Amino acid sequence: MNCYECAARAMDAPAVAVCVDCGVALCIEHAEVTPRRLTRTGAMNRTVVVGPATRTVRCHLCRAAVDAATAPHGPVAARSGSPATAPTA
Ligand SMILES: [Zn+2]
Numbered sequence: 151m152n153c154y155e156c157a158a159r160a161m162d163a164p165a166v167a168v169c170v171d172c173g174v175a176l177c178i179e180h181a182e183v184t185p186r187r188l189t190r191t192g193a194m195n196r197t198v199v200v201g202p203a204t205r206t207v208r209c210h211l212c213r214a215a216v217d218a219a220t221a222p223h224g225p226v227a228a229r230s231g232s233p234a235t236a237p238t239a
Pocket residue numbers: 153154155156157163176177178179180
């Protein structure tokens with residue numbers, strides 16, 4: 151299997167991973183790896199981090215979408231260079 155992003159640019163590169171969200175195959179250049187902490191619910195409903203960090207592989211599109219969706223102040227604050235403490239309306 152070859153990398154989807156490379157194929158879209160008329161290049162050939164073997165895929166080494168698959169995007170966890172959209173399922174496209176990715177080469178080492180296009181695979182974006184983020185650390186993922188597994189948790190369990192402890193006493194008093196506290197969330198407890200367990201074990202070493204694992205990883206999640208996404209394509210650049212899905213990574214950007216997840217970053218925007220999980221940004222504290224929405225997609226505008228997700229852009230690099232935006233102030234971390236944007237005023238809320
Ligand atoms: Zn690629």
